[in-house]
Amino acid sequence: MIATDDLHAPQGESPAFDLSAYLTQQAVLVEAALDRSLPLTYPEKIYEAMRYSLLAGGKRLRPILCLASCTLMGGSVEMAMPTACALEMIHTMSLIHDDLPAMDNDDYRRGKPTNHKVYGEDIAILAGDGLLSYAFEFIATQTQNVPAERVLQVIARLGRAVGAAGLVGGQVVDLESEGKPDISLETLNFIHTHKTGALLEACVVCGGVLAGSSESDLQRLSRYAENIGLAFQIVDDILDITATAEELGKTAGKDLQAQKATFPSLWGLEESRRQAQQLIDAAKAELEPFGERAIPLSAIADFIISRTN
Known part of the structure; x- marks a missing residue:
């Protein structure tokens, strides 16, 4: 295993920062x-089903964002790791449930058969439930050397991000919008800032909370x-x-098949790419006050727009 102290080394090497090595090391x-x-x-059986999806690979972007923001704000990998794991458990739950026939009805995830294809729909639902509840238990029982009020704040933020005010709410509007040709940009933004964005935001902000960041830095x-x-x-x-x-490790063309409103369907491909780049530029601008310490988060922002899966 790579020593956790080594994770701080690339942050001081701005011209030669190797994002691929950093992501591999953190993963x-x-x-x-x-x-x-x-x-x-x-x-x-239930633990096998939970582990099947939790350990199925993937970029581990969400836990890595949590670790990166915590170390940026002066915390450590050790203090953030339980929350980082919990975030991946919650994300995995959302994928298991999203793939079910009642939702997106997908057969493959990360290049492997989806959970319900292997274990059945009943066990897949319960595996997602098990991961969700265990995530909060894991933060509460495993987080070390962090004041209790910070841990409580992390649990509250995660509960909001994954519930009706976040991921669940976004999924409901997404399901309601399928097959409707007149979905507005406002509705599409609501779906994705809640369904995808809320958990990603929690990943980054919770790392800062654990490290004791100021309110302005958290913003x-x-x-x-x-x-x-x-x-x-x-x-x-x-x-x-x-x-x-x-390339995707899952079924391609699902959005078109389900008649979902997407950014390319509203803007076209080129304008969608331009809008994404604008968002990445704005994200990186927020990191400027942190200087070279923020290089990993800045590089991850660039990675998001250049990824192929």
């Missing part, structure tokens, strides 16, 4: 922590996260049109 830590977080026990982190969250979704919409199923 190794997150992957090991996730594996430890959820041991197999009785009843094995900067929040604006950074809002911008990258919307850019992330615009790029997702573009990739659904332009990428293959092999």
Whole structure:
């Protein structure tokens, strides 16, 4: 395993910062922590189903954002790791439930059969429920060397981000909007700032909360996260049109098939790319007061717009 002290080294090397190495290094830590977080026990079937999706790979972008913002604000990887793992548990829950026949009805996720295709719809629903509840337990019981009021604030922020005021609310409006040809930009923005953006924002801001950031710094982190969250979704919409199923690791063209309003359907591909770049530029501008310490978060913003899956 890579020593956590090594994670701070690239931050001082602005011209030669290697984002690929940084992401790989952080993902190794997150992957090991996730594996430890959820041991197999009785009843094995539910734990197997939870682990199947939690350990199915992926970029681990959400936990890495939490670790990066915590270290940026003077905290440590160790103090943020339980929250980082919990964020991935919550994200995994949303994917399991999103793939169900009652929602997006998808057969593949991260290049593997979706949870309900392997374990059945009943177990898939329960696996998502198990991951969601365990995420909050994990933060509460595993976070070390952080004042209790900060941990409580993180739990409250995550509860809001994943509930009807966040992810769930965005998903409801998304489902209601399917097949409607006249969805407005305002509605589309609501869907994605809640369905995708709320959890991404929580990832970044919770790292700052754990480190004891000032309110003004938390607001900067929040604006950074809002911008990258919307850019992330615009790029997702573009990739659904332009990428293959092999590249995506999931079914391509699902948005068109489901008659979903997307940013390219409103703007076209070129304008969508331009809007995404504007959001990334605005996100990076929020990091300028932090100087070279913010290089990882700035590089992740660039990665979001250049990704191919």
